[in-house]
Structures are given as C-alpha cells and as structure tokens.
Amino acid sequence: MTSNLDDLQGLGFVLYRSSARPGLDGAAMQDILRTARQRNQLLGLTGCLHHEDGLFFQWLEGPADSLRLVLSSLLNDERHLEFEILDQGALDHRRFQDWRMRFSDRDRASLMDWFARSDSSTVHRSDYAGGVVAFMMGIDI
Numbered sequence: 001m002t003s004n005l006d007d008l009q010g011l012g013f014v015l016y017r018s019s020a021r022p023g024l025d026g027a028a029m030q031d032i033l034r035t036a037r038q039r040n041q042l043l044g045l046t047g048c049l050h051h052e053d054g055l056f057f058q059w060l061e062g063p064a065d066s067l068r069l070v071l072s073s074l075l076n077d078e079r080h081l082e083f084e085i086l087d088q089g090a091l092d093h094r095r096f097q098d099w100r101m102r103f104s105d106r107d108r109a110s111l112m113d114w115f116a117r118s119d120s121s122t123v124h125r126s127d128y129a130g131g132v133v134a135f136m137m138g139i140d141i
C-alpha cells in the first residue's frame with residue numbers, strides 16, 4: 001500500500017505519528033482542530049486525529065495536491081515534534097468521508113489498550129500502521 005505521494009494525482013492518504021510539544025494545553029488543542037477543520041474543508045481533506053500519552057496519530061485523506069500542501073505545513077508546525085510517516089499512498093475510497101477532522105483521545109478510546117488486546121504486532125512498521133488504522137476505524141463516535 002505504501003508509495004510516495006510525489007507523483008500521485010488522485011485520492012491519497014497519509015498516516016503519521018508525532019509527539020505533542022511538551023506543555024501543549026487544551027486551548028492549543030482546540031486551536032489546532034479549528035484551523036485543521038477550516039483548511040481541510042477548503043482543500044477537500046477528511047480524516048482523524050488521535051491524541052494519547054503525548055503522541056498524535058493522524059490519518060489525512062483527499063486530493064494528493066491538498067495532502068502535499070498540508071504535509072508541508074505540518075512539517076513546519078512547532079506544536080509537534082518527531083514527525084514520522086507510518087504509511088502513505090493512493091486510496092480507492094475515503095475512510096472518514098464525514099469528518100473534516102475527527103478527534104479522539106484516551107478518554108474516548110485507547111490505542112495502547114487496543115494494541116495490548118489485539119494480535120497486531122507493533123514491531124513491523126506495516127503491521128503497526130495497519131493496527132493504528134484498524135483502531136481508528138473501529139472507534140465509535
């Protein structure tokens with residue numbers, strides 16, 4: 001599934017993990033979500049963001065041009081560090097069609113608990129990325 005976004009024309013996705021800047025508070029979180037939703041609306045992007053134990057996991061999907069634009073913003077955003085792409089590539093259909101950016105945190109559902117309960121391996125990157133997506137898609141909001 002993984003491929004580079006550089007040459008992609010149609011619908012694509014990016015899944016990444018980053019760590020929240022230490023001290024990032026609720027107000028800053030609301031600010032991130034407000035900007036994200038406004039801009040995603042303009043750019044035709046949908047997806048979800050999960051925040052747990054100081055980590056962000058985000059799935060973004062939409063036109064490849066829009067993804068490239070937002071990715072460059074994300075890479076320069078000092079509200080998170082240690083940005084790491086877990087998976088990216090072409091997509092046949094959207095997984096979060098109705099969400100400009102769904103948000104979840106540990107109170108809603110725990111990724112760490114999900115991994116502890118599941119058979120998914122966290123050792124291999126592709127299994128890890130697949131587990132994160134399965135968790136995200138399984139959250140009932």
Ligand SMILES: Cc1cc2nc3c(=O)[nH]c(=O)nc-3n(C[C@H](O)[C@H](O)[C@H](O)COP(=O)(O)O)c2cc1C
Nearest residue numbers: 032035036037039040056070073074077079080101
């Ligand atoms: C964890 C996190 C998730 C974000 N998600 C999005 C997003 O989904 N869409 C978006 O446009 N910006 C998102 N942002 C904000 C961008 O990094 C950036 O601040 C914003 O798009 C404005 O871009 P600009 O500063 O290049 O003008 C996110 C920021 C953080 C820290």
